[in-house]
Amino acid sequence: MYRRLFYLTLAFGTVVYAIQACNSSGSQVGEERIPDQISYNFHVRPILSDKCFACHGPDANKREAGLRLDIAEEAYKALKENPSAHALVPFKPEASEVFLRISSTDSALMMPPKSSNLKLSAHEISLIEEWIKQGAKYERHWAFTAPAAPVVPKVKTEDWAKNEIDHFILAKLEEKGVKPNPEADKERLLKRLSLDLTGLPPGIEMMDKFLADRSSNAYGKAVESLLQSSAYGEKMALHWLDVARYADSHGYQDDNYRSQWPWRDWVIHAFNKNMPYDQFITWQLAGDLMPDATKEQLLATGFNRNHKITEEGGVIDEEYRVEYVTDRTNAFGKALLGVTLECAHCHDHKYDPFSQKEYYQVFAFFNNVKEVGLESSVGGPETYAKKPLMQISNEDVKKILSFVNKQDTGKLIVSVMGDRDTVRKTYILDRGVYDAHGTEVEAGTPxxxxxxxxxxxxxRLGLSKWLFDKQNPLTSRVFVNQVWQEFFGRGIVKTSGDFGMQGELPSHPELLDWLAIDFMNHGWNIKRLVKQIVSSATYRQSAVVSAEKLRTDPENILLARAPRYRIPAESVRDVVLASSGLLVKTIGGPSVKPYQPAGLWEAATSGRGILANYKQDHGQALYRRGMYTFIKRTVPPPTMSIFDASNRDQCEVKRLNTNTPLQALVMMNDPTVLEASRVLAAKLLQENTAVEAKMIKAFRLIVCRNPNEKEIKLLSSYYADQLKVFQQKSAAEKVLAVGEYPIPEKIDKRSLAAMMEVMTTIYNLEETITKT
Incomplete structure (x- = not known):
């Protein structure tokens, strides 16, 4: 591996650099000033939440001096320790202890105290002073107030806007004196659109058709075509698998096999048939409780059984049963409400208005499942799903569950939801300890x-109806924000899992509310929402960034350009397989085990169960999409982990996006990348075309645009150089000995090795795996 890294670095590092030299990215905002009108929500509360609420917020157990600053009535009251003084006196900062303490230089008086290592900046102190001068008016937290339909703003450059989204974006750009970028060129735009809607690169036929279409609706036709592709459901499902913490093993030390993949097939099916979001969620939360529930509705509830489950003997049954309920409660809060409800598991939430009692009221909805903490130890097929469960027969697949890709006649079982006949009592758990029962509570919500x-x-069915009550301020906002994040790399609320007091404020609050209301008012139609986003001029902008925009808005918060970031881990694999022609496009079915370094599973296993050893698959299973790669929780797929894929231990609504040298190691040395390079090289060599034509075709397949003359010359020259390197047949054979796909019998191996190195070079371009 390291020999090859050294070789490739020397051999084509210069080529990669030369081709990538023109690529750049970037984003921030100018000097701070005091606004004319101070908003508690957008200016003051973030300061108090960061610096004050830990000691003077919702958590009664941690509250100091009896002072609570998150509620107006409490903040206006006389101080418990000094009845003649008040924390806040509207219009009078000089009489407000809050201002006097935060502006004091006396270490005995100043707040926050030195011991907290917290300090307010001069700007923050001035904001609070001005807020008090204006009346110290409190507002309900924006995210806990039902969205009101904002008026679509008027803009000066109306001809730029394609739909309402653009009016909101452009209004802020014009306010800041910033101009949006022009539309991206057709090649880059199609690649972006195809990756975003299907997770796959566009083929040459699709590219040629789009480039040749000079009609005004060429882009719209491309959008419609990609939305109808079955790969759309796979791409949309990928984010939901992270949210639902889907994996192919139970987790914990034994980490045995779990047969939950039919639920994944259902998710893909649901997105492809454009199931409304309210129905999509209701079936997953409570499909088993619906009148005359079908097997499809029951299968959907696998969402709530994707959590880790122990099979280790000696554990305390009730402790782990409570752990499972806790996981479901936390996932509900993060995925569907976008709040850190889990922070109230052991005590009242320190920042948000969620009491520990309210946490256990939500907990009660998920506490009645007919399950135990330890059902069985590692064993055969009967342990692949835990009760309650459902069996899927061949007859079911023929008649009801036709979307389930059942490939054999064996027994297929899936963990699903199913409640007890009698209601299990729920208690507040002291410090969250499973057997420290406190006050009994009934099901409820914050x-x-x-x-x-x-x-x-x-x-749970009632909970679902509560969730989709149009007065619920979070449900629609949270989902449209997650969808927005999938296309722009950042949500309108950056902290997509935390809309609470500690979360980021929305960059475009009116746009968020407009999208949320529009989504609800149009039947929770997911494809319609997606189409709105990708049809906007905002989405269609070029990703080129000027030095000025990089300086003033490095994070691209204003969206004066298209974002530029690496595609997801699974799509990295998909691009390699699709461009080389290796990709097997079968939808659904059991997860597969592609190439993986030897010994990883064996070094981290209890030695029990069918997952004690890694048994690599062969044939077509080696070339499935990344989303079907087998995920063993204790040892997740190393290649995808390096590219920031989730290990699915818990609900995750946003992945990290890092850029590390290990990612270069993967692209240079991963057997799948090298095999794809070899296979594509063989196909090109078997075509009766000139070297330059082969370079153009390879570049188009992999990078999805036509190379310029300099790039063609560099690649052709590199190919000629590599032919000299591989004059010895043995050297060529050594490089070609990767992967299981057969080498054509009569092909010249020296030419194949040389062309393979060129393909690997193109795969290692930053642009190849970057959305621009």
Whole structure:
């Protein structure tokens, strides 16, 4: 591996650099000033939340001096320790202890105290002073207030806007005196669109058709075509697999096999048939409780059984049963409400208005499942799913579950939801300890979000109806924000898993509310939302960044250009396989085990069960899409982990996006990349075309655009150089000995090795795996 890295670095490093030299990216905002009108939500609360609420916020157990600053009535009251003083006196900062303490230089008086290692900046102190002068008016947290339909703003450059999204974006750009980028060229735009809607690069036929179409609706036709592709459901499902913590093993030390993949097939199917979001979620939360529930609705509830499950003897049954309920509760809060509900598991939330009691009220919805902490130890097929479960027969696949890719006649079981006949009691758990029962509670929801009320049944079906009540301020906002994040790399609320007090403020709050209301008012139609986003001029901009825009807005918060970032781990694999012609496009089915360094599983296993040893697959299974790669929680796929894929231990609504040398190691040495390079090289050599034509075709297949003359010359010259390197047949054979796909019998191996190195070079271009 390291020999090859050294060789490739020397051999084509200069070529890669030369081709990538023109690529750059970037983003921030100018000097701070005091706004004319101070908003508690957007200016003051973030400061108090960061610097004050830990000691003077919602958590009664940690509250100091009896002072609470997150509620107006409490903040205006006389101080417990000094009845003649008040924390806040509207219009009078000089009489407000909050201002006097934060502006004091006396270490005995100043707040926050030195021991906290927290300090307010001069700008923050001035904001609070001005807020008090303006009346110290509190506002309900923006995310806990039902969105109101904002007026679509008028803009000066109306001809730039394609739809309402652009009016909101352009209004802020014009306010800041910034001009948006022009539309991206057709080649880059099609690549971006294809990767975003299908996770796959466009083929040459699609590129030629799009480039040749001079009609005004050429882009719209491309959007429609990609939305109808079955690969759309796979791409949309990928994010949801992270949210649902889907994996192919139970987790914990034994980490045995789990047969949950039919649920994944259902998710792909649901996206492809454009199931409305309210139905999509309701079936997953409570499909088993619906009247005359079908097997499809029951299968959907696998969402709530994707959590880790132990098979280790000696564990305390109730401790782990409570752990499973806790996981479901936390996932519900993060995935569907976009809040850190889990912070109230052991005590009242320190920053958000969620009490520990309210946490366990939500917990109660998920506490009635007919499950145990330890059902069985590692064993045969009967342990691949845990009760409650459902069996999928061949007859089911023929009649009801036709989307399930069942490939054999064996027994297929899936973990699903199913409640007990009698309601299990739920208690507040002291410090979250499984057997430290406190006050008994009934099912309910945080009042600060939306009181549960009496119109809903106190079960998961009632919870689903509460979730999709149009007065619920979070459900629609959270989902449209996650979808936005999938296309722009950053949500309108950057902290997509935390809309609470500690979360980031929305960059475009009016746009977020407009999208949320529009989504609800149009039947929770996901494809319609996606089409709105990709049809906007905002999305279609060039990703080229000027020095000025890089300086003033490095994070591209204003969206004056298209974002530029690396595609997801699974798509990195998909691009390599698709461009080389190796990709097997079969939808669904069991997960597969592609090439992996030897010994990883064996070094991290208990030695029990069928996953004790890694048994690599062969044939077509080696060339499935990245989303079908087998995920063993204790040893997730190393190549994809290096590219920031989730290990699926818990609900994850946003992945990290790093850029490390290990990623270069993968692209230079991974057997799949090298095999794809060899296979594509063989195909090109078997075509009766000139070297330059082969370079152009390879570049188009991999990078998805026509190379310029300099790039063609560099690659052709590199090929000629590599022919000299591989004059010895033995050297060529050594490089070609990778992967299981057969080498054509009569091909010249020296030419093949040389061309393979060129293909590997193109795969190692930053542009290849970057969305621009």
């Amino acid at each position: 009042k600060s979000v939306l009181p549960f009320g009496s119109k809903y049944a106190k079960n």
